[in-house]
Amino acid sequence: MKLTIMNLSKQYRRDFFGLKDFSLALTPGITGLLGPNGAGKSTLMRILATINQPTSGTVLWNDVDIVKSPDTLRAVLGYLPQDFGIYPNLNAVEFLEYMAAIKGLDSKAARRRIEELLQVVNLVEAAKRPLGGYSGGMKQRVGIAQALLNDPQLLIVDEPTVGLDPEERVRFRNLLTDLSGDRIIILSTHIVSDVEAAASEIVMINRGRKLQHAAPEQLLTLLDGKVWQWVISADKLPELKREYLVSGVLRRENGMQVRVVSETAPAPQAECVAPSLEDVYLREVSQEAASK
Amino acid sequence: MRNLHSVYHLARADFLERTRRTSFLVMVGLVLYLGYLVNIGQVTLRLETYRGVFNSAWVGSMMTLVVNFLLGWFGFYLVKGAIARDYQTGVGQIMAATPLSRPLYLLGKWLSNMAVLDLMVFALMIAALVMQLIQREDAVIHVWALISPFLLVALPFMALVAAIAVLFECISWLRGSFGNLVYFLASSWASRWLPLCLAKPCRCWIGWALGCLKPVWRRRPKPPTLITAAAWL
Numbered sequence: 383m384k385l386t387i388m389n390l391s392k393q394y395r396r397d398f399f400g401l402k403d404f405s406l407a408l409t410p411g412i413t414g415l416l417g418p419n420g421a422g423k424s425t426l427m428r429i430l431a432t433i434n435q436p437t438s439g440t441v442l443w444n445d446v447d448i449v450k451s452p453d454t455l456r457a458v459l460g461y462l463p464q465d466f467g468i469y470p471n472l473n474a475v476e477f478l479e480y481m482a483a484i485k486g487l488d489s490k491a492a493r494r495r496i497e498e499l500l501q502v503v504n505l506v507e508a509a510k511r512p513l514g515g516y517s518g519g520m521k522q523r524v525g526i527a528q529a530l531l532n533d534p535q536l537l538i539v540d541e542p543t544v545g546l547d548p549e550e551r552v553r554f555r556n557l558l559t560d561l562s563g564d565r566i567i568i569l570s571t572h573i574v575s576d577v578e579a580a581a582s583e584i585v586m587i588n589r590g591r592k593l594q595h596a597a598p599e600q601l602l603t604l605l606d607g608k609v610w611q612w613v614i615s616a617d618k619l620p621e622l623k624r625e626y627l628v629s630g631v632l633r634r635e636n637g638m639q640v641r642v643v644s645e646t647a648p649a650p651q652a653e654c655v656a657p658s659l660e661d662v663y664l665r666e667v668s669q670e671a672a673s674k
Numbered sequence: 675m676r677n678l679h680s681v682y683h684l685a686r687a688d689f690l691e692r693t694r695r696t697s698f699l700v701m702v703g704l705v706l707y708l709g710y711l712v713n714i715g716q717v718t719l720r721l722e723t724y725r726g727v728f729n730s731a732w733v734g735s736m737m738t739l740v741v742n743f744l745l746g747w748f749g750f751y752l753v754k755g756a757i758a759r760d761y762q763t764g765v766g767q768i769m770a771a772t773p774l775s776r777p778l779y780l781l782g783k784w785l786s787n788m789a790v791l792d793l794m795v796f797a798l799m800i801a802a803l804v805m806q807l808i809q810r811e812d813a814v815i816h817v818w819a820l821i822s823p824f825l826l827v828a829l830p831f832m833a834l835v836a837a838i839a840v841l842f843e844c845i846s847w848l849r850g851s852f853g854n855l856v857y858f859l860a861s862s863w864a865s866r867w868l869p870l871c872l873a874k875p876c877r878c879w880i881g882w883a884l885g886c887l888k889p890v891w892r893r894r895p896k897p898p899t900l901i902t903a904a905a906w907l
Contacts, residue, residue, distance in 0.1 A: 431771040461771040467763025471694035483683030
């Protein structure tokens with residue numbers, strides 16, 4: 383099972399690319415697609431979900447071109463779009479029955495699968511209530527359930543934790559980890575902690591280009607000995623932000639505790655600390671922006 | 675077989691979603707109220723000073739006129755929006771990522787539109803039966819005479835309205851308010867000219883064609899009332 387993306391580009395206007403010359407090879411496991419808003423994540427997701435077509439390039443699912451033969455992938459695809467909506471007057475069971483039929487499951491198999499999934503996403507008690515009365519997190523769980531109906535080999539979830547409270551986010555990340563057996567999961571987000579917890583590989587993307595693709599631990603080695611932390615007075619913060627890449631600020635009793643990414647120690651009292659994925663992400667995005 | 679299963683569930687989900695809305699109940703209420711007006715003689719078809727006896731054939735025909743007139747006009751607005759809703763809610767994106775083909779999707783939407791309209795037709799059919807029993811001008815119920823106008827006239831007409839609603843949603847410039855206006859004008863125009871064309875096909879089709887070219891070119895025949903127009907349908 384493999385998904386290969388080769389030199390993929392999506393041009394929206396003459397001078398604007400959603401994706402540019404993007405290549406990637408994915409194998410089973412969770413791949414976190416990390417990038418700021420407007421980076422091209424949703425464009426990539428929609429092309430992989432066979433909803434949009436690329437301007438150029440190829441996407442191969444087990445060596446079959448999905449642009450030419452989308453149904454090859456659609457049969458084994460689970461997709462949760464960023465702006466997932468529901469039919470408010472249907473209940474969860476009715477909605478999932480509907481989605482199961484659309485995906486080609488027969489009634490008996492669908493019923494069995496729906497029962498399983500309602501337990502997995504913890505919606506058994508609310509299963510007969512109209513979806514219009516669900517909270518954002520509950521709707522998102524229905525979205526995940528519909529994406530899993532056909533037991534997909536490729537699961538694409540686009541910004542799934544937007545609108546979820548912290549507890550629901552943790553539950554969702556755990557659910558993804560449980561699901562990541564023998565399937566490829568692509569998790570797109572701009573929230574670093576989401577991918578940090580769940581992803582076995584991380585792809586960083588900005589302005590339609592791939593910045594990094596590696597395992598989280600490999601990405602962290604990029605900033606070994608380059609992250610510094612110390613306390614400064616609040617009035618020095620603007621100046622520091624102009625000179626260095628500040629990846630974190632915390633208010634303390636004696637001032638502001640800052641976290642800075644720098645090749646050398648930015649101040650005598652700065653202490654070298656272990657890098658986080660957020661440091662790496664901010665460094666990559668700011669470097670890419672600076673190169674423009 | 676799998677395709678039929680998908681289409682059935684698509685139509686079912688859409689049907690359930692719409693029939694559970696308040697707007698649908700309001701429309702059913704309106705249809706039944708019009709049926710009541712027929713029953714008390716407020717809406718009727720008169721041939722000079724004569725009117726029909728409230729037997730099964732007459733009640734069925736009158737009710738069919740009412741439902742054709744009302745749903746032919748407003749039913750379109752009630753059922754239009756099934757595809758737009760999938761687009762707006764994002765459900766359409768999920769469908770686009772499934773093996774469901776476009777023709778099957780449209781077939782499902784058409785069936786769902788038709789089911790919504792047909793449900794109202796059936797509600798009025800039941801009402802027609804009740805009204806004949808209440809009126810008791812002719813206490814004998816002739817089932818086929820009562821329901822045949824619904825089955826042979828109203829249901830095919832609802833199928834047409836349902837299909838037009840899907841068609842309008844598929845054509846980008848007819849999707850929005852302009853499409854609503856076009857349908858309103860077209861249905862008004864059709865209800866005015868179709869009876870004449872059906873009554874005197876040759877002369878009227880020429881008149882219709884000339885009317886298209888220059889509406890004030892000649893004196894038009896007196897237009898029929900809407901209810902008599904619907905009668906010809």
